[in-house]
Amino acid sequence: xxxxxxxxxxxxxxxxxxxxxxxxxxxxxxxxxxxxxxxxxxxxxxxxxxxxxxxxxxxxxxxxxxxxxxxxxxxxxxxxxxxxxxxxxxxxxxxxxxxxxxxxxxxxxxxxxxxxxxxxxxxxxxxxxxxxxxxxxxxxxxxxxxxxxxxxxxxxxxxxxxxxxxxxxxxxxxxxxxxxxxxxxxxxxxxxxxxxxxxxxxxxxxxxxxxxxxxxxxxxxxxxxxxxxxxxxxxxxxxxxxxxxxxxxxxxxxxxxxxxxx
Numbered sequence: 333x334x335x336x337x338x339x340x341x342x343x344x345x346x347x348x349x350x351x352x353x354x355x356x357x358x359x360x361x362x363x364x365x366x367x368x369x370x371x372x373x374x375x376x377x378x379x380x381x382x383x384x385x386x387x388x389x390x391x392x393x394x395x396x397x398x399x400x401x402x403x404x405x406x407x408x409x410x411x412x413x414x415x416x417x418x419x420x421x422x423x424x425x426x427x428x429x430x431x432x433x434x435x436x437x438x439x440x441x442x443x444x445x446x447x448x449x450x451x452x453x454x455x456x457x458x459x460x461x462x463x464x465x466x467x468x469x470x471x472x473x474x475x476x477x478x479x480x481x482x483x484x485x486x487x488x489x490x491x492x493x494x495x496x497x498x499x500x501x502x503x504x505x506x507x508x509x510x511x512x513x514x515x516x517x518x519x520x521x522x523x524x525x526x527x528x529x530x531x532x533x534x535x536x537x538x539x540x541x542x543x544x545x546x547x548x549x550x551x552x553x554x555x556x557x558x559x560x561x562x563x564x565x566x567x568x569x570x571x572x573x574x575x576x577x578x579x580x581x582x583x584x585x586x587x588x589x590x591x592x593x594x
Contacts, residue, residue, distance in 0.1 A: 338365065338366055339401070339402050340363040340364055340365055340366075340399070341364055341365065341366055341368075341400065341401055341499065341500055341532045342362075342363065342364040342387060342398075342399070342400055342500065342532070342534060343362075343363050343364075343397070343398070343399040343402075344360050344361060344362045344363070344383070344386075344387070344396065344397070344398050345361055345396055345397040345398075345399075346359045346360075346361060346395070346396040346397070347359070347360040347361075347383070347386060347393045347395075347396035347397070347398060348360075348393060348394045348395045348396055348556075349379075349382055349386060349391065349393045349394055350394055355556055356379045356382045356556055357379050357382055357383060357386070357393065357396075357556045358555060358556025358557050359396070359556065359557055360379070360383060360396070360553070360556070360557065360558055361558055362383075362551055362558055362561070364500070364532050364533075364534050365532065366532060367530060367531070367532055368532055368533075368548050368549060369523075369526055369532070369533040369535070369546055369547050369548045369549075370532075370533070370534050370535070370547065370548065370549045370550075370551060371534075371535045371536070371537060371542075371543040371546060371547035371549075371550050371551070371564075372534070372535070372536045372537075372550075372551050372552075372553050372558075373536075373537060373538060373540070373543050373550060373551070373552050373553070373578065373579075374536075374538065374552055374553035374554055374578070375538060375554075375578065375587070376538065378553045378554060378555070378556070379553055379556050380536035380553055381504065381536065383536070383553070384502055384504060384534070384536060386398060386406075387400070387405075387502075387534070388418065388421065388423075388502070389405065389408075389410070389414050389417070389418065392406065393406055400417055400420065400500075401420070401499075403417070405417055419447070419448075419496075420498060420499040420500055421498055421499075421500050421501070421502060422492075422493035422494055422495070422496065422498035422500070422501040422502070422531070423493055423501070423502045423504070424486075424489050424490050424492075424493040424501065424502070424503045424504065424506055424522075425489060425504050426504040426505040426506075426508050429489065430477040430485055430488060430489060430492075431477070432476065432477055432478060433476075434476075434477075435473065435474050435475065435476060436459075436463075436468075436472050436473055436474070436475050436476070436477070436480070436488055437456050437459040437460070437463070437473045437474070438459075439477065439488055439492055440459035440462055440463060440488060440491045440492045440495055441455035441456060441458060441459040441492075441495060442492065443492065443495060443496055444458055444459075444495055444496060447496075448496065456473075458495060459473075459491070459495065460473065462491040462492075462494055462495045463487075463488070463491045465491065465494065465524075465525060465528060466487040466488075466490050466491045466494075466521050466525065467487060467521070468484065468487050468488065468491065472484065472488075482509055482510060482514070483510055483514040483517065483518070486506070486510065486514075486518050487518070487521065490506075490518070490521060490522065490525060493525075494525050494528075494529050497529055497531075498529065498531055499531055499532065500531055500532045500533070500534065501525075501526065501529070501531055501532075501533045501534075502533075502534050502535070503522060503533060503534075503535035503536070503537075503546070504535075504536055505536060505537050505538070505539070506518055506519070506522060506535060506537065506542060506546075507519065507537070507539050507541075507542045508539075512541070515539065515541065515542060516541070516545070519541070519542050519545040519546050520545070522535075522546050523545065523546055526546075533546070535547070540579050540581075543564070544564055544567075547564040548563065548564060549561060549562065549563055549564060550562065550563075550564050550567050552572075552574070552575050552578065554574050554587070559572060559574055559575070560572045560574075560575045567579060573585060573586050574586050574587055
């Protein structure tokens with residue numbers, strides 16, 4: 333599944349982003365190959381979400397290059413060209429981020445109807461197809477998100493992410509708030525859906541069980557830089573003390589957490 337022999341579908345080169353005096357991204361370099369699943373790990377506040385937002389065009393980096401399918405996207409701004417780039421993307425948001433006032437099938441079909449102008453009947457059939465891929469039946473089509481469990485809401489979010497058969501899917505903390513068993517179910521669904529759609533994937537998480545399950549390649553972001561990247565099955569032999577401390581969840585090590593005494 334590696335895209336090393338071809339042009340990366342996503343390529344970040346020396347990406348910097350600061351908010352006032354706080355430097356969040358400090359020269360990020362990262363690639364995602366065709367049909368490759370890359371997971372960025374790192375602690376809270378290390379810049380994982382900012383990295384995604386820069387790729388999506390929600391934030392403008394201060395400097396550096398971000399290319400999607402070889403096209404520089406940091407200079408295109410908002411409008412038709414940004415819409416064209418974003419049409420390549422699917423997104424599973426942290427917490428699913430469903431529309432409370434829309435029924436399940438309308439949530440799944442939202443991008444098809446609003447973004448692509450698809451008729452409601454056709455979009456509903458497409459939603460049924462995608463829901464089946466994530467294990468949801470017709471019995472939940474007309475329910476509202478509040479009537480679903482957290483795991484089912486996450487499945488709806490995943491169905492929405494794959495509804496338009498995107499080239500690239502972003503997963504933002506896909507297992508947050510789920511118990512270990514449901515987390516593993518969602519991880520398996522992500523792996524299967526990425527395979528079925530035939531897309532590339534870029535995920536951010538601090539859940540190492542999830543990272544190990546869904547990634548071909550893992551990259552660790554620390555103090556605004558990618559300090560290690562390699563195949564998922566080599567992370568236990570990274571040779572990097574920061575990575576070793578993080579993946580084993582140890583308090584002692586080079587990563588010092590700021591803890592205020594009570």
